[in-house]
Amino acid sequence: MEEIEHRTVEVNGIKMHVAEKGEGPVVLFLHGFPELWYSWRHQILALSSRGYRAVAPDLRGYGDTEAPESISSYTIMHLVGDIVALIDSLGVGQVFLVAHDWGAIVGWYLCLFRPEKIKAYVCLSVPFMPRNPKVRPVDAMRALYGDDYYICRFQEPGKAEALYGSNNNIGEVIKSILTNRRPGPPILPKEGVALPSGSLPSRPLPSWLSEEDVTYYASKFSKTGLTGGLNYYRNLNLNWELTAAWTGAKVKVPVKFITGDLDVVYTSLGIKDYIDSGAFKRDVHYLEEVVVQEGVAHFNNQEAAEDISNHIYEFIKKF
Numbered sequence: 001m002e003e004i005e006h007r008t009v010e011v012n013g014i015k016m017h018v019a020e021k022g023e024g025p026v027v028l029f030l031h032g033f034p035e036l037w038y039s040w041r042h043q044i045l046a047l048s049s050r051g052y053r054a055v056a057p058d059l060r061g062y063g064d065t066e067a068p069e070s071i072s073s074y075t076i077m078h079l080v081g082d083i084v085a086l087i088d089s090l091g092v093g094q095v096f097l098v099a100h101d102w103g104a105i106v107g108w109y110l111c112l113f114r115p116e117k118i119k120a121y122v123c124l125s126v127p128f129m130p131r132n133p134k135v136r137p138v139d140a141m142r143a144l145y146g147d148d149y150y151i152c153r154f155q156e157p158g159k160a161e162a163l164y165g166s167n168n169n170i171g172e173v174i175k176s177i178l179t180n181r182r183p184g185p186p187i188l189p190k191e192g193v194a195l196p197s198g199s200l201p202s203r204p205l206p207s208w209l210s211e212e213d214v215t216y217y218a219s220k221f222s223k224t225g226l227t228g229g230l231n232y233y234r235n236l237n238l239n240w241e242l243t244a245a246w247t248g249a250k251v252k253v254p255v256k257f258i259t260g261d262l263d264v265v266y267t268s269l270g271i272k273d274y275i276d277s278g279a280f281k282r283d284v285h286y287l288e289e290v291v292v293q294e295g296v297a298h299f300n301n302q303e304a305a306e307d308i309s310n311h312i313y314e315f316i317k318k319f
Contacts, residue, residue: 019057071157150187
C-alpha cells in the first residue's frame, strides 16, 4: 500500500483525492457505497504490475474528496462531470473504466454521455438499467418492495444517518454491510442497521477483509459521515428527470459485466431475468461477456479480488 501515490486534483469545482500507481494506459476505478478508493487496493497493485496506470478516486462526498452540503450537488450530472474532468486532468483522451455499485451507475452514464472517453468498460454488480419514462425509479422500488426497502429508507435527509448510529459505531456498520451475504432485496429493520442498544451483532471477519481494512474505512467515515454517499440515492428521482433526453439511448462501448450469484442487486429488481432474457444485450450493444461468480456476494472486487483483477486484465488487454 505504501507504493500507492496520493494527490489532490481540482475537478468540476471540488477538490478530489486520487490514489494511483503505475505507468501505461489508464485504468480508472470508481467505487460504490459505502466505500472508498481503498476498495480497489488489490486491483491497483495487480493492474499496475501488468503495465497499466491504475487510478482510483474517492468520489464526491467520500473520504478525502470534498463533500458539498447541498443534496442537489450529487446529481448524476455532477458525478459524471467530476469524472470527465478527472480524465482530462490525467492528460489522456481515453481510459479503461472499471466500476462497482454506485460507481457502476456513474460509469453507465459516463458511457452514455461521453462514450469517446471510454476504451472499454468492466462493470461490477450493477448492470445498465434503461430509463422507464412512465415511472420514477424510487416510486417503482417503493411499489415493488415497500417503504422499508433500503433505497426508500435512504430518501429522507438525516433519517438514514440516524439509523446507522453515531460515528463511534461506524466501523461496525461498515463491517456489517461489507460482510452481508444475504441475497435478495435489502430490507432495513425498523430500528435500522444498528440495534436499539447502539451495538451490532458480532460477525467474524471473512478472510478477504481484515481489521486493518475496517479501521481504514472507519477512519475516513468517522470524519465525513455517510451523508455524501446517501445523497446519491436522494437524487435518483431527480436524475430521472434530468436524463429524459436519453430515454431509449443505448450504450455503445465494449463491456464486460461481472457479478456474484449472491449479489443483492443480481437477486433483486428482476435483474437476473433482464440479463438472461437478452434485454441487457439489446441495451448494451457491445456487451461481450457476462460473468456470474459462484458463491460471491455484492462486494466482489474485494471478496474475489484476484479473480476480478484477472478478468479485468483479460478483457482490457484486447484493446
